[in-house]
Amino acid sequence: MNFSKDILKDIKQVLKQHHISLWDFWLLVDLVILFFANSYQKFISFTIDKIFTTDETFLFKIYNILYGWLFKAYNILYGWSAVTILMIIFVVVIIISITSKFSKFFSISEDPDNMSRGHDQTIGPSRYFSFLIWFFHQCWIFCFSTLVLSGHFSFKDLPSFNLIQILLFIFNSLYSIRILVYSLFYVEYPTKHIGNPITLSPDSQYLILKHHEDLLIIKNCKLDKPIYYLVKLNNLNSIKGKIIDSSSTLADIIFAFDNKAELLDNSKDPVKGEKVPKSALQINHTDSMNNAKKNDEL
Secondary structure: OOHHHHHHHHHHHHHHHHOOOOOHHHHHHHHHHHHOOHHHHHHHHHHHHHOOOHHHHHEEEEEEEEHHHHHHHHHOOOOOOHHHHHHHHHHHHHHHHOOHHHHHHHOOOOOOOEEEEEEEOOHHHHHHOOOOOHHHHHHHHHHHHHHHHHOOOOHHHHOOOOOHHHHHHHHHHHHHHEEEHOOOOOOOOOOOOOOOOOOOOOOOOOOEEEEEEEEEEEOOOOOOOOOEEEEEEEEOOOOOEEEEEEEHHHHHHHHHOOOOOOOOOOOOOOOOOOOOOOOOOOOHHHHHHHHHHHHHOO
């Protein structure tokens, strides 16, 4: 049992590293089983016969009844009637979100715990669309996998499905294969900001926190986690410059800024002179922060 848990844990870890969801991996396993449907069906029959000592005829009757229920449930969930109802609801949600007459039924209030709670009229369509994605992808994969793993389903059964089910099979299969192929080329590493050019404007994603001559402290406001830049402008009146240091800790950048380090050209070191203290300009942010604290204590 522990061995199975360890295998499942390793699989989840590998999938997470390559940004593959467990659902897409599950569907890819289903496709492999379908390619070897005859062998898989024989394996299922052999397994049931060996595990259970009950009369084989009775056992397979129960097995076939369960499959029949599963197939009926699949046809109901992904039949024309259910899909039509879902689409009608989607249209109703869109109408409610764009009709001003319904605005009086929605309100958001600010609570004492500094949280805003309530109901937003415009968020309904995106929420419902997310539900449809879940229903037609993750939920469909679960239902389809149940049929495949039962051993009764093969590629030759596809023509018996309705158009919606066939389209879902094609779309979800292509999507999962695409995810697998892209995962082979996926890379992830920290973004390097130092040396990158930057342009400042009122409608940009950057907020100027401090300014002294051609030296600025900038906050990038569009990232999930704030990051701060030390920027040297091309000249005093320019809105363009270059990032000479970056850190997720504002104290690092403030320390470098307050020491007024002499900024040099690209071909030279960012710090000049023996009297200039070691700072975040030397990229070792942890060390520079510690020095900053020691400097404050003095």
